[in-house]
Amino acid sequence: MDGNDFAPALTRRHFIVTAVTAAGGLALGIGMAPRLAQAAAVTAQPWDEGGYDPHEIDAWIAIDPDDSVLIRYQRSEMGQGSMTALPMIISEELQCDWSKVRVEYASPNRNIRENKVYGDMFSNGSRSVRASRQKMQQVGASARERLIAAAAARWNVPAPECTAASSVVTHAGSGRTLRYGELAADAAKITLASEPAIKTPDKFTFIGKPMPRIDVPPKVDGSAKFGIDAQLPDMVFAAIVACPVAGGTLKSVDESPVAGAPGVLKVVRLPDAVAVVATGSYWRAKQALAKLQPEWDVGPAGDIDSAQLSSAFRAALDGPAQTARNSGDVDKAMQGAAKTFEAIYETPYLSHSPMEPMNATVHLQPDRLDVWFGTQDALEATEKAAHWSGLKPEQVFVHNAFLGGGFGRRDASDEVEQAIAIAKAVQRPVKLIWTREEDTRHDKFRPHALVRFKAGVGSDGVPTAWSMRVVTSSILASAKITFPGLKGPEPMATAGLSNNGYNVPNTRVDVVLKNTHLPVWFWRAPGANQHVFAIESFLDEIAAAGGHDPYQLRRKLLAGRPDWLKVLDTAAEKGDWGKPLAPGRGRGIAICEDTDSLCAQVAEVTVSPRGQVKVDRVTVAIDTRYVVNPLTIAEQMEGGLIYGLSAALYGKLTIRNGAVVEGNFDTYRMVRLAQAPKIDVHLVPGGGEKWGGAGEPSTPPIGGAVANAIFAATGKRVRSLPIMDHDLSSGSA
Amino acid sequence: MITLTVNGTQHELTLEPDTPLLWALRDEVGLTGTKFGCGIAQCGACTVHINGVAMRSCSVPIASLQGASVTTIEGLSPDAKHPVQQAWIAEDVPQCGYCQSGQIMATAAFLKTHPAPTDAEIDANITNICRCGTYERLRRAIHRAADMMKA
Numbered sequence: 005m006d007g008n009d010f011a012p013a014l015t016r017r018h019f020i021v022t023a024v025t026a027a028g029g030l031a032l033g034i035g036m037a038p039r040l041a042q043a044a045a046v047t048a049q050p051w052d053e054g055g056y057d058p059h060e061i062d063a064w065i066a067i068d069p070d071d072s073v074l075i076r077y078q079r080s081e082m083g084q085g086s087m088t089a090l091p092m093i094i095s096e097e098l099q100c101d102w103s104k105v106r107v108e109y110a111s112p113n114r115n116i117r118e119n120k121v122y123g124d125m126f127s128n129g130s131r132s133v134r135a136s137r138q139k140m141q142q143v144g145a146s147a148r149e150r151l152i153a154a155a156a157a158r159w160n161v162p163a164p165e166c167t168a169a170s171s172v173v174t175h176a177g178s179g180r181t182l183r184y185g186e187l188a189a190d191a192a193k194i195t196l197a198s199e200p201a202i203k204t205p206d207k208f209t210f211i212g213k214p215m216p217r218i219d220v221p222p223k224v225d226g227s228a229k230f231g232i233d234a235q236l237p238d239m240v241f242a243a244i245v246a247c248p249v250a251g252g253t254l255k256s257v258d259e260s261p262v263a264g265a266p267g268v269l270k271v272v273r274l275p276d277a278v279a280v281v282a283t284g285s286y287w288r289a290k291q292a293l294a295k296l297q298p299e300w301d302v303g304p305a306g307d308i309d310s311a312q313l314s315s316a317f318r319a320a321l322d323g324p325a326q327t328a329r330n331s332g333d334v335d336k337a338m339q340g341a342a343k344t345f346e347a348i349y350e351t352p353y354l355s356h357s358p359m360e361p362m363n364a365t366v367h368l369q370p371d372r373l374d375v376w377f378g379t380q381d382a383l384e385a386t387e388k389a390a391h392w393s394g395l396k397p398e399q400v401f402v403h404n405a406f407l408g409g410g411f412g413r414r415d416a417s418d419e420v421e422q423a424i425a426i427a428k429a430v431q432r433p434v435k436l437i438w439t440r441e442e443d444t445r446h447d448k449f450r451p452h453a454l455v456r457f458k459a460g461v462g463s464d465g466v467p468t469a470w471s472m473r474v475v476t477s478s479i480l481a482s483a484k485i486t487f488p489g490l491k492g493p494e495p496m497a498t499a500g501l502s503n504n505g506y507n508v509p510n511t512r513v514d515v516v517l518k519n520t521h522l523p524v525w526f527w528r529a530p531g532a533n534q535h536v537f538a539i540e541s542f543l544d545e546i547a548a549a550g551g552h553d554p555y556q557l558r559r560k561l562l563a564g565r566p567d568w569l570k571v572l573d574t575a576a577e578k579g580d581w582g583k584p585l586a587p588g589r590g591r592g593i594a595i596c597e598d599t600d601s602l603c604a605q606v607a608e609v610t611v612s613p614r615g616q617v618k619v620d621r622v623t624v625a626i627d628t629r630y631v632v633n634p635l636t637i638a639e640q641m642e643g644g645l646i647y648g649l650s651a652a653l654y655g656k657l658t659i660r661n662g663a664v665v666e667g668n669f670d671t672y673r674m675v676r677l678a679q680a681p682k683i684d685v686h687l688v689p690g691g692g693e694k695w696g697g698a699g700e701p702s703t704p705p706i707g708g709a710v711a712n713a714i715f716a717a718t719g720k721r722v723r724s725l726p727i728m729d730h731d732l733s734s735g736s737a
Numbered sequence: 738m739i740t741l742t743v744n745g746t747q748h749e750l751t752l753e754p755d756t757p758l759l760w761a762l763r764d765e766v767g768l769t770g771t772k773f774g775c776g777i778a779q780c781g782a783c784t785v786h787i788n789g790v791a792m793r794s795c796s797v798p799i800a801s802l803q804g805a806s807v808t809t810i811e812g813l814s815p816d817a818k819h820p821v822q823q824a825w826i827a828e829d830v831p832q833c834g835y836c837q838s839g840q841i842m843a844t845a846a847f848l849k850t851h852p853a854p855t856d857a858e859i860d861a862n863i864t865n866i867c868r869c870g871t872y873e874r875l876r877r878a879i880h881r882a883a884d885m886m887k888a
Contacts, residue, residue, distance in 0.1 A: 084832070085832075224841060241764070359774050359836045408833050410833070643869045668779060
């Protein structure tokens with residue numbers, strides 16, 4: 005998938021004469037003083053009523069008489085910082101005063117009613133910046149030129165004699181000035197003869213500066229609203245439990261245990277779940293639900309466990325495969341190799357586990373549906389909600405909130421489908437919240453995967469041929485989506501393998517897609533998050549066997565790829581590669597390409613005699629090609645790495661009787677402060693044709709870097725995750 | 738009926754005595770800055786101060802709080818200028834932000850007993866989960882807040 009093919013043409017929108025307030029809006033009683041003092045700010049709350057403003061220049065920008073600028077943001081803020089980055093891009097071209105910028109979510113309903121004026125609205129694949137930046141530049145440049153044209157008309161001078169800077173238009177000859185706030189109403193009526201050119205990256209003066217994220221202030225005082233925080237008059241609460249085995253159905257449930265329980269309004273039967281609805285508090289619904297003992301028809305998957313799944317994946321290794329990459333002649337080169345290697349790497353199912361459990365609040369009326377929740381795709385959610393409610397998309401108002409973590413999970417809207425069904429049953433506004441256990445067990449999971457590597461090396465220990473054969477599940481089939489124009493296997497299935505940067509003349513990557521009863525989904529850096537651990541570990545095996553330094557062997561195989569080398573060298577140098585370490589400590593290195601960015605990491609670990617692993621320090625080098633906000637990119641490197649580290653050290657879902665065993669954070673363990681390494685991030689943007697992503701590329705390398713560091717410290721090779729399942733003790737404990 | 742004080746205001750709660758403080762705060766008092774993450778005192782997203790002590794409110798029934806004084810993230814300071822909040826802004830700590838009310842409340846209480854904390858003390862006492870992995874900045878912000886409170 006490529007985020008750079010966006011056509012820069014911008015549909016011209018004319019001024020909305022009157023602010024249209026949608027009928028039937030709900031009073032939310034939510035407010036927050038605007039924070040305009042020092043920096044750009046996020047507006048009161050994301051869930052505006054209809055997405056209109058009386059001072060609009062177009063659907064994207066409104067400028068008040070006091071010069072404050074309202075910018076609409078069509079993506080989803082889940083911590084990745086694009087709610088700051090996209091307005092920065094608009095501001096670069098608009099030449100407005102950043103301290104006067106406010107940002108709010110664009111309305112998906114307006115998008116539908118106004119012919120997709122905001123375009124697509126998804127936030128996935130680390131694409132918010134790279135898929136939007138040309139359009140954001142065009143939005144800013146168009147508004148700027150219309151403000152200039154309005155001033156030129158006021159002064160009766162040619163527009164080219166005027167310039168715009170810091171929210172002021174100046175006429176060079178006369179020195180006259182007009183503020184944006186004085187020009188906005190006129191600018192709104194102006195149609196440009198042609199769209200202005202946008203800046204090339206070398207002309208950026210604001211893009212590239214480290215800017216504090218605009219969503220941080222409301223996130224330190226409790227005022228930031230997440231989906232779970234929606235409060236409606238007359239709202240009731242729902243707790244839900246789905247059939248423990250995915251694909252199973254509800255047979256029956258005896259309601260008598262909750263008779264007379266406080267506040268219980270109704271037991272709602274869904275095809276594959278039971279919900280209890282209560283007044284007053286979610287706790288009442290949750291407590292009552294716990295009293296029920298639903299009978300499930302678990303279906304044919306009801307006797308499947310992890311060992312069976314692992315065996316089935318191994319058995320599928322020699323099944324019919326699709327080829328993702330094939331260069332040279334691997335079989336022939338293997339025959340001539342001085343030595344061959346083979347190893348299988350295995351990574352388990354995982355849940356996304358965002359801190360905010362799945363939830364949705366819906367108010368369903370005969371001719372209107374309002375949904376409050378956090379979604380990575382408010383437009384698709386609107387269309388799906390219309391389908392589930394039987395209303396037209398223009399009757400559906402999705403009020404996107406701040407997302408309490410996304411990581412790919414908030415992209416399916418399955419919680420909305422449930423909430424609509426419950427609302428139909430109770431005929432009242434309802435807030436559905438999943439328990440943590442429900443969130444873990446009824447995720448759409450990171451797939452289980454195997455990679456079987458075979459490699460042939462020359463007498464110098466350098467590989468001349470390698471093949472990689474993956475067994476994993478199809479995310480596209482599970483998500484029931486297609487990538488238009490896709491040739492070959494779905495890219496997630498071999499991500500990190502088929503796009504490895506190493507110059508091994510004979511390379512083959514095949515994939516066998518084996519689907520199970522467990523739904524699988526996009527999980528931060530899909531495919532790469534598990535396959536990079538595998539390939540970077542296997543390459544380390546080759547290096548060790550041939551007596552090569554792992555860093556130097558990578559350098560040799562990346563010869564002629566200066567962008568890869570720069571990232572690798574930066575991580576190695578800043579990470580003190582080669583400097584002596586005490587016994588029991590080790591360094592490992594890994595590199596990958598992901599979302600058109602390059603990321604290398606050097607991990608430094610200590611392994612105790614009892615085999616306990618502590619990751620002390622990680623050095624990151626990242627080439628996103630271009631940088632909008634270096635502060636956010638550094639944050640994404642830090643956070644993405646920790647996300648991958650939890651998976652590498654602890655992440656595993658166990659399947660027993662077809663169901664996920666782990667439920668809460670006591671059994672599904674996460675990295676906390678005490679396990680978090682010291683992290684240093686180095687940005688080395690290399691420019692070029694494509695823009696790279698930032699939200700995902702630091703997740704894939706960490707598992708390999710840590711596993712390789714463990715090998716350096718102990719001589720023990722980790723070929724499956726999580727690391728906690730391996731005995732790394734040195735026998736002296 | 739349980740009577741307690743939340744951020745200086747007295748509330749009479751009508752929910753059942755076994756209701757955890759978390760849900761009383763969110764659903765009856767109407768303060769949503771305190772978050773639900775796990776329900777078993779594992780993650781700390783629901784951390785509030787009860788009589789000045791940091792507690793995980795998902796596991797404290799209101800029956801035990803007759804007459805207690807509760808401070809939530811909304812009441813930590815009148816103007817969001819508590820040193821911990823200022824340090825969080827200065828270090829740009831939150832990403833998704835969902836866990837940060839709990840992180841801030843845990844830190845504010847911790848710094849009262851550990852005005853000059855070591856990293857080891859921080860590790861042992863600030864155990865809240867952040868899935869965005871903001872720990873690098875969070876640790877810096879804890880030290881920064883400690884420095885601000887000393888000054």
